[in-house]
Amino acid sequence: MTEREIMEYDVIIVGAGPAGLSCAIRLKQLKSDLMVAVIEKSSEIGAHILSGAVIEPEPLDQLLPGWRNDPPPICIPVEGDEIWLLSQTGRRKLPTPPQQKNHGNYIVSLGAMCAWMASRAEALEVDIFPGYAASDIHFTSEGSVGGVIIGDMGIDRDGQPKDSYMQGIEIHAPVTILSEGVRGHLSKQLIRKFELDKDSDPQSYGIGMKELWRVQPGKSKPGLVQHTTGWPLDSHTYGGSFIYHLDKDRIAIGFVCGLDYEDPKFVPFEAFQQMKHHPMVHELLEGGEVLSTGARAISEGGYQSLPKTEMPGALIIGDAAGTLNVPKIKGTHQAMRCGILAAEHIAETSAVEGFDARLRQSEVVRELYKVRNIRPAFYKGFWRGFFRAAIETVTAGKLPTTLSIHADDASLKKLDDYTPPDRKWVDRDLAPRDRLASVYFAATEHDEDQPVHLKILEPDICTTRCTEEYDNPCTRFCPAQVYEMVGDGDSRQLQINSANCVHCKTCDIKDPYQIINWVTPEGGSGPNYQNM
Amino acid sequence: MKILVGIKRVVDYNVRVRVLPDGSGVDTDGVKMSVNPFDEIALEEALRIREAGNADEVIVVSAGGDECQQQLRTGLAMGADRAIQIQTGESLQPLSLARAFMKVIEREEPGLVILGKQAIDDDNSQTGQMLAALWDRPQATFASRVVLNGSSAAVTREVDAGLETIEIDLPAVITVDLRLNEPRFVKLPDIMKAKRKPLDVIPLDELGVTVEGNLSVTRHAPPAQREKGIMVEDAAQLVQELKNRGLI
Numbered sequence: 001m002t003e004r005e006i007m008e009y010d011v012i013i014v015g016a017g018p019a020g021l022s023c024a025i026r027l028k029q030l031k032s033d034l035m036v037a038v039i040e041k042s043s044e045i046g047a048h049i050l051s052g053a054v055i056e057p058e059p060l061d062q063l064l065p066g067w068r069n070d071p072p073p074i075c076i077p078v079e080g081d082e083i084w085l086l087s088q089t090g091r092r093k094l095p096t097p098p099q100q101k102n103h104g105n106y107i108v109s110l111g112a113m114c115a116w117m118a119s120r121a122e123a124l125e126v127d128i129f130p131g132y133a134a135s136d137i138h139f140t141s142e143g144s145v146g147g148v149i150i151g152d153m154g155i156d157r158d159g160q161p162k163d164s165y166m167q168g169i170e171i172h173a174p175v176t177i178l179s180e181g182v183r184g185h186l187s188k189q190l191i192r193k194f195e196l197d198k199d200s201d202p203q204s205y206g207i208g209m210k211e212l213w214r215v216q217p218g219k220s221k222p223g224l225v226q227h228t229t230g231w232p233l234d235s236h237t238y239g240g241s242f243i244y245h246l247d248k249d250r251i252a253i254g255f256v257c258g259l260d261y262e263d264p265k266f267v268p269f270e271a272f273q274q275m276k277h278h279p280m281v282h283e284l285l286e287g288g289e290v291l292s293t294g295a296r297a298i299s300e301g302g303y304q305s306l307p308k309t310e311m312p313g314a315l316i317i318g319d320a321a322g323t324l325n326v327p328k329i330k331g332t333h334q335a336m337r338c339g340i341l342a343a344e345h346i347a348e349t350s351a352v353e354g355f356d357a358r359l360r361q362s363e364v365v366r367e368l369y370k371v372r373n374i375r376p377a378f379y380k381g382f383w384r385g386f387f388r389a390a391i392e393t394v395t396a397g398k399l400p401t402t403l404s405i406h407a408d409d410a411s412l413k414k415l416d417d418y419t420p421p422d423r424k425w426v427d428r429d430l431a432p433r434d435r436l437a438s439v440y441f442a443a444t445e446h447d448e449d450q451p452v453h454l455k456i457l458e459p460d461i462c463t464t465r466c467t468e469e470y471d472n473p474c475t476r477f478c479p480a481q482v483y484e485m486v487g488d489g490d491s492r493q494l495q496i497n498s499a500n501c502v503h504c505k506t507c508d509i510k511d512p513y514q515i516i517n518w519v520t521p522e523g524g525s526g527p528n529y530q531n532m
Numbered sequence: 533m534k535i536l537v538g539i540k541r542v543v544d545y546n547v548r549v550r551v552l553p554d555g556s557g558v559d560t561d562g563v564k565m566s567v568n569p570f571d572e573i574a575l576e577e578a579l580r581i582r583e584a585g586n587a588d589e590v591i592v593v594s595a596g597g598d599e600c601q602q603q604l605r606t607g608l609a610m611g612a613d614r615a616i617q618i619q620t621g622e623s624l625q626p627l628s629l630a631r632a633f634m635k636v637i638e639r640e641e642p643g644l645v646i647l648g649k650q651a652i653d654d655d656n657s658q659t660g661q662m663l664a665a666l667w668d669r670p671q672a673t674f675a676s677r678v679v680l681n682g683s684s685a686a687v688t689r690e691v692d693a694g695l696e697t698i699e700i701d702l703p704a705v706i707t708v709d710l711r712l713n714e715p716r717f718v719k720l721p722d723i724m725k726a727k728r729k730p731l732d733v734i735p736l737d738e739l740g741v742t743v744e745g746n747l748s749v750t751r752h753a754p755p756a757q758r759e760k761g762i763m764v765e766d767a768a769q770l771v772q773e774l775k776n777r778g779l780i
Contacts, residue, residue, distance in 0.1 A: 007721055043544075044564050073562060112562050129720055153717045166717040214553070249553075291550065445546045528546045531562040 004149070005169040009035045009127075011346060012147055012173040014134045014186060016040035017049055018110065018332050019318025020179030021117040022063055022339030028124035030347035036126045037171060038118075039150065041133035041503075043524040045118040046111035048181075048503060050210055050294040050532045051332060052242050052254060053110040054078060054102050054225055059336035064120060072113040074531060076247055078102040079223030086230040086278050088424055094229075097393055099327040099371065102225050107244045107252070109531040110332060131524035137186055138170050144312030145190065147172040153522050156449050175346055176314040179339065182297045183505040184320040185519055196307040196316070201405035203322050204301040204375070205509045206239065209272045209479050210254035211441070212531060215288035220245045227329070228281075232274035234421045235382040237261045238375070241275050242329065243284070250291070250531075251284065256298060256329075259477075259510050260379070260411040263420050264470040268506075269295075269435050269479045274425050282430065290431050292530045293441040295479040295504040300326045301405045303365065303372035310356040317342050323364055326375045327389065337364045370397035376405055412512045414469045435481040439500050443528040444480070446499040446521055453521035454482065454496050454507065461513050462494040470512060477510050502527045533587045533643035533702075535578040536636065539607050540568040541600040542653040551752045558653075558752060567603045570648025572610075574708045576715040577678055578646050579611045586680050587643070589613045593636055595624055601731060608726035609718045615729070620736040620743075626658035628743045633659070634666045635739040642703060644685075649674050649707040660707035670700035673707040 011027060013020040016038045024036050042048035060067050081102050083094045118128050135151030150168035155161060178187045182205065191197050222245055229240035239257030246252060255272035276285060299305070299322035306323070309316045317323075317338035324331030341362055345355045359365055373392045378385030392399065432438040446453075456462065466472055467485070472494070474483035480500040487493055503526045508518040543549060544564040552559050567575075578590045592607035594600045595618035604615040618632050637645065645667075650657035657673075664671030672678075672687035676695065679686045680702075688697045690709045736743070764770045774780045 005719075005721060007724075043546075047564065109562070115562075127724065129723060131718075132720055150720060164714050164716060166719060169720050171720075441548060443546050443548055528544070528564055530547070530564070 004167060007037075007169055007171050009037045009171060009173040011036045011175045011177060012171045013038040013177040013179060014148055015179040015181055015184065015320070016045050016118055016128060016130065017114060017179055017181055017318060017335065018117070019320070019335035019339040020177065021114060021121055022059065022336040023177055023179065023317065023343045024121045024126040025063055025117065025124060026340045026343030027347060028121070028126055030343060032124070034347075038121070038126060038128045039132045039134055039148070039171070040128070040130045041520055041523055042130055042526060043528060044115070044130045045128065046115040047130075047528045048526055049111040049114050050208070050296045050529055051110035052210070052244055052252060052329070053332060054105050054107050054244060054330065055110070056105055056330060056333040059333050059340060063336065063340060072108055072116040074107075074109040074112050074246060076107045076223050078105045078107060078225050079221070080225065082224070082226045084226065084228045084280065086228050086280070088231050089279055091278070091280055097327070097389070099325070099393065100227065100329070107223065107225065107246060111529050111532045133520040133523040134186060135168065135520050137190065138172060140313065142312070145176045145314035147176055148186070151520060151523055155451060155522070157451060159451055162449070174313065175352055177342060178314060178316045178320050179318045179335070180320045182299050182319045182322075183508055183518070187316050187320040190311060190314065190316070191307050194311040196309075196311060200307050201301060201304040202407035203299055203305045203307075204405045205259045205408055206256045206298040206300050207259055207268050207295060207477070207479065207504065207506050208254055208256040208298050209269060209295040210252060210293065210532060211290055212292040213251045213253060213285055213288045214249050214291055215251050215284060217249050219284055219288075220249050220251050222247045228275065228278070229382075231278065232271050232423060232425065233257060234423070237263070237266070238378045238385070239271075241272075243281065251288070253281070253285070258300065258378075259297070259408040259506065260406060262411055262413045263418060264412050264415055264473050265420055265476065267476045269438070270425065273428055273430070276430050277426050277428055285430055290441050292532055293432065293438045294527055294529050294532050295502050295506070297505045297509055298331070299324050300375050302326055302375060303368040304376075304402060304405045306365065306368065308356050309359055310352045313352065315342050315352050315355050323368065325367055325371060327371045327393075334364055334367065337362070372397060373399070373401065373403045376403035379406070408509055409512055409514055412470060412473060412510070415471055435479060436500070439480045439502065442480070442502050443530070444500060444502050444526055445528065446501065446525040448499055450522050450525070452496055452498045453519050454498050454501065455517040455519060456494065456496070457515040457517060458513070459494065461515055463492055466513060474507055474511060474516065477506050479504060479506065483507070534589045534591060534640055535581060535587045536640060536642040536645045537571070537575045537578045537590060537592050537607070537612065538633065538645075538647040538659070539571045539575070539592045539594040539600075539603050540648070540651045541565050541594065541596055541603045542568045542651055545569055545652055551754045555751045555753060565599070565602070567606050568648050568651045568653075570650060570652070570708060570710070572715040573710065573712050574646040574648050575607055575610055575612060576713045577708060578644075579716075580713065581644075581678075581680060591616060591640060591642070593618065593633065595620055595629055595632055595736070597621055604731055605726050606718065608729045608731070609723045610716060611722070613729065615731040617731065617733045618736055618739065619733050622743060624743065625745060625747055626656050627662055627746060628741060630659050630662035630666055632736060632739055632741045633663050635741060637667060644702055645705045647705065647707045649709050657707075660705050664705040667703075667705065670704040671707070672698055672700050672704060674709045675706050676709050676711045678706060678712070
């Protein structure tokens with residue numbers, strides 16, 4: 001193996017989401033002579049971005065004043081808010097809590113917005129490299145983070161170089177910014193190595209699935225923001241749906257549920273599809289067509305789970321750190337604020353030290369503190385959570401107690417210890433009919449002849465303990481049906497259809513034995529989301 | 533020797549192409565655009581010929597609006613030496629495109645023109661053949677192997693009957709098929725170098741080409757949806773169901 005080629009920058013940013021791009025833009029605004037690069041594993045900017053998304057525009061105003069004159073491609077002012085508590089066929093309108101009032105906010109496609117932000121960044125001479133995955137950290141001789149190593153390309157399934165083999169280069173920089181998004185695979189390693197989470201609760205997550213629909217003309221009411229809770233989830237499973245009405249007869253519909261669910265037989269994808277068959281939603285979608293689908297994990301731990309965000313040579317920002325505001329169901333403004341703050345810190349001090357303290361005194365963490373008890377209040381069921389949330393909201397989080405966050409991988413009950421409720425799920429007729437049909441609309445693509453990027457650390461557990469104790473929940477929680485148990489008897493084994501992976505990281509999070517390790521596949525692989 | 537390579541900006545092959553509800557075209561809103569995969573193979577072949585010492589310069593050429601500069605930059609990052617954009621807001625049909633390309637040939641006097649056998653958007657497979665006719669030079673289409681021998685080339689073509697090898701005099705037009713080679717990955721530092729390589733923009737008007745629309749597209753429609761099937765219990769039921777539908 002030859003020496004890797006090296007490129008040098010002042011700041012290398014991993015991940016071209018709202019956090020990373022905000023950071024890049026702000027850095028160049030403050031210090032135009034800084035050399036800033038952003039690398040992104042998706043084939044083009046925005047292709048791995050999936051969000052509702054209703055965003056608060058304040059950080060955009062700060063970062064790109066005048067953006068309203070040249071807005072992102074999909075950007076619709078919110079015209080109304082509705083929250084519905086669903087039963088299987090009925091519904092009841094709930095009062096909209098103050099955090100969920102969206103007056104002044106915008107419905108966007110965050111993917112399209114990131115592509116739009118990337119063009120702004122490029123105009124400021126940020127070097128943006130989509131299609132390249134940061135597979136490893138480059139450490140300096142002192143042990144601090146000194147940049148990243150780009151994954152090799154053209155490696156076959158057995159790890160041997162193909163004709164097209166291209167060695168990945170190293171990108172060295174005094175400052176590395178990890179804005180990889182939820183459960184970033186480098187962030188995960190660094191949090192462990194530098195024990196960044198030793199003073200915080202474990203991170204907790206949800207899985208979010210989304211579909212973009214074109215409905216029959218006239219059904220979409222552009223600017224309407226609807227949320228639902230209740231059916232099809234039992235009261236011990238946290239979650240709900242969003243229905244955002246876009247222009248051109250488009251509807252963004254999605255479903256989020258906490259990954260701390262207990263039922264080993266639960267299929268989050270099926271819950272989403274059931275929700276679409278509630279009469280209110282079914283009526284809206286009937287006769288329409290699916291344009292795009294996708295899924296991702298969401299960090300829900302908030303204040304209590306926020307790890308230390310600095311380490312020698314690097315910062316972790318945005319969803320990779322876990323700054324999403326769960327009660328608001330919004331993370332974009334928080335991620336952007338993190339990016340802006342990180343840029344200001346680096347521009348002023350030329351170092352990472354002191355960023356974590358600065359972040360904790362900022363609006364980002366103040367906002368998380370206020371709502372810190374709302375998500376864990378729902379651990380004891382929907383109604384107790386609902387009332388606690390109301391109290392926490394009225395008191396603006398000033399009560400002295402702080403509830404702790406639990407780890408999702410520990411929440412799954414064993415088959416023998418759990419009796420599933422009768423979910424009364426209905427026969428479905430809306431597309432997509434199953435997970436494979438759904439993945440088609442994510443346009444996910446991985447060269448089959450590359451190493452499997454879902455590493456099973458102890459494969460024996462899959463066919464023994466996991467089968468007995470949980471009946472292989474990976475075959476159910478994965479929204480893309482990547483995991484299948486095939487064969488009978490002694491030949492029974494786990495088959496990993498890694499080419500279907502949409503990079504949601506649910507398996508890495510929810511696996512009860514924590515033996516699935518998601519690593520980045522060859523750059524450019526993965527979903528090709530359009531307007532998600 | 534110079535080699536000219538055609539590059540077309542097309543909807544990426546991974547995109548689930550969707551017809552607009554009014555049938556006026558294909559939805560390209562927010563859709564990923566890429567270099568036509570066959571053109572990438574054409575460029576790869578040109579680069580290999582240059583790297584083998586049989587050419588001095590590889591020039592990528594595209595016709596379109598300024599957005600196609602993105603694909604030309606990709607070509608430069610793969611290793612082309614310079615790029616030419618034939619600037620036009622119109623979507624050129626093959627004959628007009630071949631005429632425009634011919635003007636570039638007159639300026640550059642290449643020893644070889646390599647094109648994709650077709651573009652994956654309209655699947656015409658006409659530009660290369662028309663260009664060879666306009667240029668009055670040999671053509672070798674659907675190439676799966678190219679061997680240069682000084683002033684000629686042996687080209688293996690993928691034809692209906694199998695493979696056919698022909699010998700052509702240079703200069704010539706070669707259009708390439710899928711199996712010719714596997715295009716290289718772009719190296720990250722080369723993306724930076726590509727930014728500094730020359731990209732000439734020539735307005736189509738300046739080339740003195742009359743754009744003709746010999747064809748007009750009247751309507752786009754998606755293929756009919758497959759109807760939901762039924763499961764039959766046995767052969768007798770299968771026969772009955774087929775009879776019911778008047779199929780046997």
